Amino acid sequence: MIKIKGLSKSFHNNTIFSDLNLEIAAGEIVAIIGPSGAGKSTLLRCLNLLETPDQGSIEFNQVAYQAGAKISQTQLTKFRQQTTMVFQQFNLFRQKTVLENVLEGLLVVKKLSRSEAEKIALEKLTLVGLVDHADYYPGQLSGGQKQRVGIARALAMNSSTLLLDEPTSALDSELVGEVLATLRQVVLQNPNQTVVLISHELAFVQQVATRVLFFDQGGILEEGTPEQIFKNPKNERTQQFLSRFNQQVFS
Amino acid sequence: MAKVFDPQLVLRDIPKLLAYLPETLLITIISLVIGLILGLGIAMVKIHRVPVLDRLLAIFVSFTRGTPILVQLYVTYYGIPIVLQYANYYWGTHLNVNNVPGLLFVLVTFSLNEAAYNSENIRGALQAVDAGEIEAATALGETQWQILRRIIVPEAFVIALPTLGNALISLMKNTSLAFVASVVEMTARGQIIAGNDYRYFEVYLALAIIYWGLTIITEQLIRLVEKRITRFQQQQAPQPAKKVNFNLLKHPASVVKRGETLD
Ligand SMILES: Nc1ncnc2c1ncn2[C@@H]1O[C@H](COP(=O)(O)OP(=O)(O)OP(=O)(O)O)[C@@H](O)[C@H]1O
Ligand SMILES: [Mg+2]
Numbered sequence: 001m002i003k004i005k006g007l008s009k010s011f012h013n014n015t016i017f018s019d020l021n022l023e024i025a026a027g028e029i030v031a032i033i034g035p036s037g038a039g040k041s042t043l044l045r046c047l048n049l050l051e052t053p054d055q056g057s058i059e060f061n062q063v064a065y066q067a068g069a070k071i072s073q074t075q076l077t078k079f080r081q082q083t084t085m086v087f088q089q090f091n092l093f094r095q096k097t098v099l100e101n102v103l104e105g106l107l108v109v110k111k112l113s114r115s116e117a118e119k120i121a122l123e124k125l126t127l128v129g130l131v132d133h134a135d136y137y138p139g140q141l142s143g144g145q146k147q148r149v150g151i152a153r154a155l156a157m158n159s160s161t162l163l164l165d166e167p168t169s170a171l172d173s174e175l176v177g178e179v180l181a182t183l184r185q186v187v188l189q190n191p192n193q194t195v196v197l198i199s200h201e202l203a204f205v206q207q208v209a210t211r212v213l214f215f216d217q218g219g220i221l222e223e224g225t226p227e228q229i230f231k232n233p234k235n236e237r238t239q240q241f242l243s244r245f246n247q248q249v250f251s
Numbered sequence: 252m253a254k255v256f257d258p259q260l261v262l263r264d265i266p267k268l269l270a271y272l273p274e275t276l277l278i279t280i281i282s283l284v285i286g287l288i289l290g291l292g293i294a295m296v297k298i299h300r301v302p303v304l305d306r307l308l309a310i311f312v313s314f315t316r317g318t319p320i321l322v323q324l325y326v327t328y329y330g331i332p333i334v335l336q337y338a339n340y341y342w343g344t345h346l347n348v349n350n351v352p353g354l355l356f357v358l359v360t361f362s363l364n365e366a367a368y369n370s371e372n373i374r375g376a377l378q379a380v381d382a383g384e385i386e387a388a389t390a391l392g393e394t395q396w397q398i399l400r401r402i403i404v405p406e407a408f409v410i411a412l413p414t415l416g417n418a419l420i421s422l423m424k425n426t427s428l429a430f431v432a433s434v435v436e437m438t439a440r441g442q443i444i445a446g447n448d449y450r451y452f453e454v455y456l457a458l459a460i461i462y463w464g465l466t467i468i469t470e471q472l473i474r475l476v477e478k479r480i481t482r483f484q485q486q487q488a489p490q491p492a493k494k495v496n497f498n499l500l501k502h503p504a505s506v507v508k509r510g511e512t513l514d
Contacts, residue, residue, distance in 0.1 A: 048389075048390050050386055050389060050390060073394055076392075077392045077394065078392075080389070080390060080391070080392040081392050083390075084390065084391070085387075085390045087383060087386070087387065089383050090383075091381075091383035091384055091386060091387035092384075092387070093384050093387065093388075093402065094381070094384070094406075094483055095405055095406060095409070095480075095483045096483075097489075104388070104391060104401075105391035105392065105393075108391075108393055108397055108401065109391050109392040109393055135489040136488065136489055137482070137483040137484075137485070137489075138483075139483060139484060139485075139486070140485075140486065140487075140488060140489075153387075153391075157391065157392075
């Protein structure tokens with residue numbers, strides 16, 4: 001359960017969004033689509049405070065953040081443990097092996113014992129099909145494998161919400177499939193896992209999302225089921241965006 | 252003709268000089284450690300553009316890099332007592348101006364010199380650390396201190412190491428100037444030996460051989476460290492000898508929580 005109330009963010013004088021309200025129920029798979037530069041990433045990055053909102057509040061089941069209010073390190077760590085993020089550029093720790101990448105948060109943040117942590121890490125690496133690469137360094141992996149490690153690292157934290165910011169857009173087209181397959185499997189296997197996903201892979205969005213938000217001009221212009229948004233968009237800008245997108249796909 | 256050059260003397264002098272190797276290493280290591288810590292501090296001030304302080308430190312760095320270390324040693328040697336005299340005069344302290352240990356002048360000078368020379372290198376290395384990895388650690392919930400220790404410093408160290416290694420070697424050779432402050436390390440000891448038997452060439456040749464050997468050993472050590480900490484850059488797949496304990500995976504079925512199979 002995520003409650004976003006009156007959220008605003010600007011960079012210097014450039015307002016990205018203001019007074020944004022959004023509620024996401026547990027287990028929902030929410031896809032955010034919209035043109036480049038609309039502020040989708042900024043919104044997602046506010047959810048784990050990689051960006052600091054100027055105004056408003058973000059509430060998870062157990063912990064809330066109020067813009068402008070002081071937050072202790074303990075609260076901040078707790079807040080960040082509500083979510084885990086998969087990054088467009090993978091952002092793996094290059095000096096750590098695949099296994100150490102997945103262990104990092106378990107040992108340092110969750111403070112699990114080595115054996116507990118390894119058990120979880122190896123499970124997640126099995127899930128993404130990379131357990132036999134546990135001793136590799138990121139530099140020895142393909143882009144698709146790197147991103148699957150990124151997914152394992154995120155899943156290992158077992159947080160209630162998974163944040164995915166264009167997880168396949170840095171990949172060569174022939175590698176996109178394996179990562180989407182892994183994600184589809186992750187999503188299907190964990191009905192309780194809330195997912196907030198930014199993606200330009202509209203076919204994938206259509207398959208997995210329970211709700212689609214069209215984000216543009218500093219706010220959510222339209223939302224609905226994938227069926228509603230893709231087949232029957234109401235908003236003119238959504239229509240434009242989707243038709244431009246379809247042209248690109250079919251050209 | 253008496254022996255113009257006596258190789259036996261060189262061999263005799265080497266162990267006598269090596270008896271003072273601990274002094275040389277002590278000065279080197281203490282100055283290196285203090286220098287790196289101060290250098291890190293200067294780098295942080297520069298990165299965060301701390302007002303006033305960063306201007307003052309920029310002047311300090313420029314001054315240190317723009318003056319010979321021998322001159323700096325004399326400046327500290329004659330300067331610290333003057334500072335102490337002023338302190339005694341204005342604050343009524345009773346610091347002993349004539350009894351400052353020579354080692355202090357040497358450590359102060361070399362540490363500051365090391366800090367000035369390394370600060371730029373450290374700053375560059377810190378700023379070259381991948382911002383994406385810092386974000387990933389932040390998103391996991393690590394504190395800034397954990398990120399500094401676990402991500403930033405190890406990565407910056409890899410970037411800075413070649414330059415730091417060269418600085419270490421210069422520092423080690425520069426310790427031969429410590430005699431200026433009447434500190435007896437290897438070179439000063441050599442001067443004393445030569446003063447007794449007037450065999451200057453043999454002593455300085457012995458010293459040259461020792462410093463050369465030290466430099467070679469240090470270079471090899473740095474290379475070893477470098478090899479170890481850049482393992483992650485290797486291209487070939489890791490050796491099959493796995494450190495992974497696959498017994499932990501006895502129940503992989505527990506991973507698949509419901510519904511779907513893995514393919
Ligand atoms: N740290 C920052 N400082 C200043 N401006 C920023 C910063 N981050 C993002 N912006 C600006 O905010 C706007 C929204 O960026 P954001 O990355 O959220 O867009 P997006 O919808 O994710 O786009 P894309 O589809 O290209 O990823 C852009 O104009 C961007 O230039
Ligand atoms: Mg983006």
